[in-house]
Amino acid sequence: MEIKDLIIDDRQRGVFRVHRSSMTSPDLFQREQEQIFNRCWIYLGHESEVENPGDYRRRTVVGRPLFFARGRDGHVRVFLNSCPHRGALICRRDAGNADVLQCFYHAWSFNTHGDLIGVPDQDAYGPHFDRGELGLKEPPRVESYRGFYFVCFNPYVEDLVTYLAGARDYLDLIVDQSEAGMRMVAGSNKYTMKANWKLLVENSLDGYHLVPTHQTYLDYISGLGTDDSGQTAASRIVGTAKALGNGHCVIESPVRNGRPIAHWHPLFGEEAREPITQTRQRLVEKYGEERTFRMADTSRNLIIYPNLVINDIMAITVRYFEPLAPDHMEVTAWHLVPREESETMLATRLDSFLTFLGPGGFATPDDVEALESCQIGFRATETEWSDISRGMLNPAKSTDELQMRGFWRQWHANMQGLSKTNVQDGPVRETEAALAIGNDD
Known part of the structure; x- marks a missing residue:
């Protein structure tokens, strides 16, 4: 049919x-x-779930592992829960508070802004190794309305307010x-x-x-x-x-x-x-x-x-x-x-x-x-x-x-x-x- x-x-x-x-x-x-x-x-979570700087929550949305965290600057950010190094999960607990999020596999470390801040034995990499290119990735679109956070994997989607109608x-x-x-x-x-x-x-x-x-x-x-x-x-x-x-x-x-x-x-x-x-x-x-x-x-x-x-x-x-x-x-x-x-x-x-x-x-x-x-x-x-x-x-x-x-x-x-x-x-x-x-x- x-x-x-x-x-x-x-x-x-x-x-x-x-x-x-x-x-x-x-x-x-x-x-x-x-x-x-x-x-x-697609709905992700509510701002009150990450009340304090360093709070994070882990979710699965459209089959993708994600987490959202409140940074030290007070902003809420959403990341794909996959280490840019070899793919292991960064957040392995559903919720917590941390200044540093470390991948258990090779101990690459990230702050709540998504920046790569620690690489064990970094001297083993060549001169063109760039931490700035290897931070945590974000979904294409993230917006909130009245405390409700949504993500979209279509970068060309209309803004959330218009979508909510x-x-x-x-x-x-x-x-x-x-x-x-x-x-x-x-x-x-x-x-x-x-x-x-x-x-x-x-x-x-x-x-x-x-x-x-x-x-x-x-x-x-x-x-x-x-x-x-x-x-x-x-x-x-x-x-x-x-x-x-x-x-x-x-x-x-x-x-x-x-x-x-x-x-x-x-x-x-x-x-x-x-x-x-x-x-x-x-x-x-x-x-x-x-x-x-x-x-x-x-x-x-x-x-x-x-x-x-x-x-x-x-x-x-x-x-x-x-x-x-x-x-x-x-x-x-x-x-x-x-x-x-x-x-x-x-x-x-x-x-x-x-x-x-x-x-x-x-x-x-x-x-x-x-x-x-x-x-x-x-x-x-x-x-x-x-x-x-x-x-x-x-x-x-x-x-x-x-x-x-x-x-x-x-x-x-x-x-x-x-x-x-x-x-x-x-x-x-x-x-x-x-x-x-x-x-x-």
């Missing part, structure tokens, strides 16, 4: 289908690496919840799934599955003071779904189960009521009631294309997934919190985070089971198509699938060598078609 035929997007009839080979084909998986992951901005507003809503700035809590959850990475994109934006899949959590919450027991998809208060451009998408919903930032729930305990009320009042004084309502009284699941999800729901989870094979991915999740939060409120937030989104929480095991079940189901190759048409002819709700269609349309354009597409529902206007065809770099 040709790539152009992998998606049926009939906007007149309201039919959107994706061929399941997109989830199973090794050839398409390899093309994704070339056309998407090697060309798009409408997702910037939602990052701002998250970051502005804190007067002192946000920070990542030390530690992470890391696990693997035997499923295609795009299934996790879909799942992270899927409001339709909450009631049937996570009913145990709803029953648990109802026992703490909110009567969500017996809730059905028809009775649930739903929000909206949006495609934000460049494949970024979001669902927003009214808060039912509390948010530690400024929406109290019995889950948090009576002692948390007053601090949460005070936080909300400060937000109103700074941003007004309308923006505070968006921050505190609505939750959001945001996908920053292609593989970063930020769940700003009962807690703030930053979830990155690295595709390893058509049916295998590695997921890492961190917890983002306001710097000024008290120890008591931080403990409340962490407990809320782990209860639903932790590796042993109510949601994550359910979702892993669901996605791995889908991947097994794809072996029934006679069932060729997955349907993602829900709500296509109606105003989008969070239980519909506009947000998934926005992601898939961008994926489809990228896989055909295009950088832009019309990600919204409705007829494609001639100017949008021309824009898609004209951006084939």
